[in-house]
Amino acid sequence: MARRAGRITLALPRASDLAALAVALFGATAAAAEPPGRVVSINLCTDQLTMLLAAPGQLISVSHIAADPLASVMADRAGQYHLNHGQAEEIHAMAPDLVVTGPYTARYTVDLLRRLGIEVRELPVAQRLADIPDNIARMGDWLGREAQADRLITDFEDGLAALAPDAQAGADARPTAVLHYANNYTAGTGTLAHEILTHAGFANLAERAGVSSGGTLPMEQLVMLMPDAVISGQRYPGQTRAEAVLDHPAIAALRDTHSSAAVSDAEWVCGTPAVLSAIARVRALHGAGG
Amino acid sequence: MRFSLLLAILGVLVAGLFALSLLIGPAGLTPARALAALIRGEGLAETLVMREIRLPRALLAVMVGASLGLAGAAMQGYLRNPLAEPGLIGVSGSAALGAVIALHTGLAAGFLLGLPLAALTGAGVAVGLILLLAGSGGGSITLILAGIAVSAMAGALTSLVLNLSPNPFAASEIMFWMMGSLADRSMLHVWTALPLMAVGWALLAALGRGLDALTLGEDAAATMGFSLVRMRLLLVGGTACVVGAGTAVAGAIGFVGLVVPHILRPLVGAQPSRLLAASALGGAAMVLCADIAVRLVLPERDLKLGVLTALVGAPLFLHLIYRTRKEGL
Numbered sequence: 001m002a003r004r005a006g007r008i009t010l011a012l013p014r015a016s017d018l019a020a021l022a023v024a025l026f027g028a029t030a031a032a033a034e035p036p037g038r039v040v041s042i043n044l045c046t047d048q049l050t051m052l053l054a055a056p057g058q059l060i061s062v063s064h065i066a067a068d069p070l071a072s073v074m075a076d077r078a079g080q081y082h083l084n085h086g087q088a089e090e091i092h093a094m095a096p097d098l099v100v101t102g103p104y105t106a107r108y109t110v111d112l113l114r115r116l117g118i119e120v121r122e123l124p125v126a127q128r129l130a131d132i133p134d135n136i137a138r139m140g141d142w143l144g145r146e147a148q149a150d151r152l153i154t155d156f157e158d159g160l161a162a163l164a165p166d167a168q169a170g171a172d173a174r175p176t177a178v179l180h181y182a183n184n185y186t187a188g189t190g191t192l193a194h195e196i197l198t199h200a201g202f203a204n205l206a207e208r209a210g211v212s213s214g215g216t217l218p219m220e221q222l223v224m225l226m227p228d229a230v231i232s233g234q235r236y237p238g239q240t241r242a243e244a245v246l247d248h249p250a251i252a253a254l255r256d257t258h259s260s261a262a263v264s265d266a267e268w269v270c271g272t273p274a275v276l277s278a279i280a281r282v283r284a285l286h287g288a289g290g
Numbered sequence: 291m292r293f294s295l296l297l298a299i300l301g302v303l304v305a306g307l308f309a310l311s312l313l314i315g316p317a318g319l320t321p322a323r324a325l326a327a328l329i330r331g332e333g334l335a336e337t338l339v340m341r342e343i344r345l346p347r348a349l350l351a352v353m354v355g356a357s358l359g360l361a362g363a364a365m366q367g368y369l370r371n372p373l374a375e376p377g378l379i380g381v382s383g384s385a386a387l388g389a390v391i392a393l394h395t396g397l398a399a400g401f402l403l404g405l406p407l408a409a410l411t412g413a414g415v416a417v418g419l420i421l422l423l424a425g426s427g428g429g430s431i432t433l434i435l436a437g438i439a440v441s442a443m444a445g446a447l448t449s450l451v452l453n454l455s456p457n458p459f460a461a462s463e464i465m466f467w468m469m470g471s472l473a474d475r476s477m478l479h480v481w482t483a484l485p486l487m488a489v490g491w492a493l494l495a496a497l498g499r500g501l502d503a504l505t506l507g508e509d510a511a512a513t514m515g516f517s518l519v520r521m522r523l524l525l526v527g528g529t530a531c532v533v534g535a536g537t538a539v540a541g542a543i544g545f546v547g548l549v550v551p552h553i554l555r556p557l558v559g560a561q562p563s564r565l566l567a568a569s570a571l572g573g574a575a576m577v578l579c580a581d582i583a584v585r586l587v588l589p590e591r592d593l594k595l596g597v598l599t600a601l602v603g604a605p606l607f608l609h610l611i612y613r614t615r616k617e618g619l
Contacts, residue, residue, distance in 0.1 A: 182459050183592075184474070216590060219474055220317035223338045239393040241466055241474075242459035249476045250342035257334060 035144025036097035036119075041066075042086040042109070043102035045270035046123050048074050049139045050100060051081075052272065053148050060094055070234055073266045073274040088112040100142065126271020129195045132156060135271055152273065159276040163283060165201040175286060177202035178222055179264060180251065181233035182242040186217040193231075193268055196275055200282035202229060223250050229285045230259045234266070260285040293564050296557055300571035304352065307578035311348040314585050315339065346477045351581045352574040353480070354472070354540045357487055357532035359573020360566055362547020364494045367501035367562035368525050372552060372610055373430055376533045377544030377596075380440030381416045385530075385537035386467040387444045387451070388412025392538075394455045406486050410534030416440050417526045425522070430614050469596030470541030472581050479539040490531025491570070493524050498563030500524075505562065543580075543596050545603020546573050552606060 039054060040061045041047045047066035050059050051074050064085055065071050066078035084090055088109045091099060099113055099120045113120050121142055126132050133153040140149020177197050179187045187193040188206035190213045197204045205225045209217055222230075232246045245251070255261045262285060267278040312328065313321050317339045327336035328345065358376060365374040376382050392398040392408030419440055424433035448467055452460045500521045503511035508518060536543075550572040551565055558564035577595065584593040 218316040218590070220315045220339045220343055223343070224317045224335045226335050236457040236459070238396075238455045238457035238460055239398055240455075240457050240459040241463055241471075243457070245474050248342070248474060249478065250338045253338055253342060 036142070038094070038096045039098045039100065039143065040084065040091055040094055040096040041100045042084060042091065042106065043100070043123075044071060045102055045125070045272070046100040046139070047078065048072065048270055048272045048274075049123070049136065050143065051077055052152060053136070053140055053143055053145045055143070055145060058143065060096065061091075069266065070236060071266050071269060073270075073272065075266075088116070092116050092118065098142065100139070126192055127190055127195075128192070129160060129199060129271075129275065132271040132273070132275070156273045156276065159273065160199070160279075163199065163276065163279050165199060174201060174203040175228035176205050176208075176225070177229035177231060177282070177285075178205040178217070178225065178227040179231045179233075180217075180222060180246065181264070182240070182246065184216045184219055184222070184245050185214060185233070186211055186222075187214055188212045192271055192275065193264065196268060196278050197231070197282060200279045201286060202282065219245060219248060219250060223254060226254075227259050229262065229282070230255060231262050231264050231282065233264055235263075293558060293568075296554075296568060297571065300568060300575065304571055304574045304578065307575055307582065308348050308352060311351060311578055311582055312340070312344050314582055315344055316589060342476060343474070346475050346480050347472050347581065348578070349480050350472050350475050350483070350540060351578045353483060353487055354536040354543065355546060355574035355577030356570040357490065357536045357573070358543060358546035358577070359550040359569035359571070360491060360494050361529045361532050362573070363551040363562070363565045363569035364497055364501070364525055365529065365547070366551055367497070367504065367565065368521065369424070369433065370504070371430055371433055372555075373548070373607070373614065374433060375545065375548035376413075376529060377542060377546070378441075378548060378607065379416070379420050379433065379437030380442075380444055381413050381420070381529060381533050382537050382542035382544065383441045383444035383448070383468070384416035385409040385413035385534045386542045387448045388534065389538040390448050390451045390467055394451055394457070394460065402482060403485070406482055406535045406538040409538035410486060410530050412444070413534040413537065414526060414530030416444065417529050421522060421526065430611075434611075465594060466541045468542055469594030470537075470543035471584075471592060471594050472540055473584075473592050475539060483535040483539045486531045486535040490528045490533075490535065493528030493531065495566060497521060497524050497528070498566050501562035501566075505560075541594070541596070543577065543599055545596075545599040545607070546576050548610075549599070549603045549606055550576055552610070 035058070037058065039050060039059050041050045041059070042063050044063060044065045047062035051062065059081060061082040061084045062078050064083040067075050067083055069075040072078060086106050086109055091113060096118060099118055101110060101120065101122055103122045103124060110120050123135055123138060124131070126135050133156060136149050136152050136156070140146045179193050179197070186206045188204065188211035194204050194207070205227050206217060209221060209225065211217055230251065235243055235246060262281055267274040313324055319327070319336060319339065323336055324340055326332040328340040331337045361376045362374070365376065366372055386409070388411050389405055389409040392405045397408055398405035420433070420436050423436040445468060449464050452464050455461070500511065500516040503514045503516045512518060551569045554568045554572050555565055558568050576599070580595045580598040583598055584595060587593060
C-alpha cells in the first residue's frame with residue numbers, strides 16, 4: 001500500500017501538494033513517513049541532490065558518473081560512496097529501501113527493480129530554474145530531510161535573487177549568446193541552459209534561430225548570427241569529429257575577434273544549486289567580448 | 291571523343307560543381323555576397339563562412355574524389371579487374387581503422403601528420419594484403435573474398451576502438467568512419483591531407499605507361515622494361531597515400547573508385563594511362579555531386595556521403611559481378 005501511494009504522489013508536481021496528499025491518505029499513522037534507511041541513486045542529477053540532502057549513512061551508493069569531474073560538480077564527494085553502474089542485479093544486491101533516479105534513466109532497470117519489489121522514485125528533469133527548489137523539496141521529502149531541503153532552497157533562492165538580471169534592459173538591448181555543443185547541438189527555450197543564459201542577462205540566439213528545446217544549429221548559421229558570447233560544450237578525452245566543431249577555425253576566429261567565450265561544464269548539467277556559479281560565470285562575460 | 295576534349299569537359303564540370311558547392315549552405319548568402327566574402331573578405335561573418343567552412347569542404351571534396359577515382363583506376367589497371375576498388379576491398383576501411391587508432395590513442399594530437407600517417411599505414415597494410423592474396427593471377431573471386439575479410443576485420447576493430455574510447459561521442463562516430471562525410475571540416479584538414487595526397491597522386495600517375503604495357507600481359511610488359519615489382523610498390527605506396535590521407539579527414543567513402551572508371555573507360559579507349567587522369571577528374575566531380583546532394587536533400591541530418599555513392603555504386607557492382615560471371619573470369 002505504501003508503495004502504491006508513493007507512485008501516486010509521483011505524478012504531482014509540487015512538494016506541498018505531495019505532503020498534503022500524504023497527510024490525506026495516511027494521517028498521523030503513515031508508515032511511509034519513516035525515512036528510508038538505505039538509499040541508492042542511479043542518475044547523475046539525483047546523485048548530486050541526494051549527496052546534498054541525505055543524512056550520514058543514509059545514502060549507500062551513487063552512479064559512477066557522479067564521480068566523473070567532467071559531468072559532476074561533486075565528483076570528489078561521490079568517491080566516498082560505493083559507485084554503481086545502474087545494473088538491476090548490482091542494485092538489488094545492495095538491498096535498498098529506496099532507489100532514486102531521473103525519468104529517462106534505464107527504463108528496463110527501473111521496471112525490473114520495481115518487479116523485484118524495490119521502491120523506485122523518479123525525479124523530474126529541471127527544465128527551468130524554478131523547478132530546482134521544487135526538486136530539492138521533493139527529494140527532501142523522499143529522504144525525510146525536509147529541514148535540510150528548506151535550508152538549501154532558501155540559500156538557492158537568495159543566491160538566485162542576488163544574480164537577477166537588470167530589470168531595465170529590454171530583450172532587444174541584451175547581449176546575445178549561443179550554446180555550442182558537440183555535433184553543433186544547441187539548447188533553446190525550455191532548457192535549463194537557456195534559463196541560465198537568460199538569468200545571466202543574455203538573449204539566447206537559439207531562440208531567435210527558431211530552435212526550441214534541443215536541436216542543431218548549423219555552424220554557418222551560428223557564425224552569421226554573430227553572438228556576443230559563445231558557450232561551448234565540455235570536451236572529453238580522445239578526439240572525435242563530434243567535438244571537432246567546438247574548436248573549428250571559424251568558431252575560434254569568432255572567439256578571437258568578436259565573441260567572449262565560456263565552457264558549459266558540469267555546473268550546467270543538473271538542476272542543483274551549482275547552476276548559481278554557472279550563472280555568475282556567464283554574467284561575468286558581459287562586456288568581455290573580444 | 292578526343293582525350294583532350296574529354297579532359298576539358300571533365301575539368302569544366304569539376305569547376306562548375308566546385309563553384310556550386312561554395313554557394314550552397316544554410317547561411318543563405320546570395321552568390322554576389324558569397325563571392326565578395328570569399329575573394330575580398332567582405333564582412334566578418336560572411337568571410338568566416340566562406341573561407342573557413344565552405345571553401346575547405348569544397349576543396350576536400352575535390353581532393354578526396356580525385357584520390358578515390360585515381361586509386362580505383364590504378365588498382366583496376368594493375369589487377370586487370372574492374373571490381374578492384376579501395377572501398378570494396380577494405381583499403382578505406384583499414385585506413386579508417388588507422389585513423390581511429392591515432393585519434394583515440396593521442397597519436398593524432400601529438401603531431402599534425404600523426405593522423406594521416408596512421409591512416410596511410412592502415413591502407414598500406416590492406417593494399418599489401420590484397421595484392422599478396424589476389425595479385426597476379428588471383429582472379430576476381432579471390433580479390434572479392436580477400437576484400438570481404440579485410441573489410442570485416444577493419445570494420446570490427448574500428449568499432450572496438452570507438453567503443454573503448456572514454457569519449458561519449460566516439461561510439462556514435464562509427465557511421466562517419468564507415469560512410470564518410472565532409473560536414474564541418476576545416477582548412478586544417480585540407481593541410482593535413484594535402485602533402486600525403488600529393489605524394490600519392492605523383493606515385494600513381496607514374497604508373498600510367500606501365501599499366502598501358504600491362505594490358506599486353508605481364509611478360510610483354512616486362513620485356514618492354516616495366517618492372518612488375520616496381521609497379522606493385524608504386525601502386526601500394528600511391529594508394530596507401532591517397533586513400534589514407536583522404537579517409538583520415540573524410541571517412542571511408544565507397545564505390546567512387548568503382549563507378550567512375552567504369553563510366554569513363556569506354557571514353558578513353560580503355561587505355562589505362564588516360565583512364566587515370568580522367569578518373570581523377572571524374573572522382574572529384576562525383577564526390578562534389580554527392581556532397582552537394584547531401585546538403586540539398588537532407589540539410590539538417592548530416593547524411594553520409596557513402597550512402598549516396600553506395601546507392602549509385604552498389605547496383606553497378608552487382609551488374610559487374612553478373613557480367614564477370616557470364617564471361618567466366
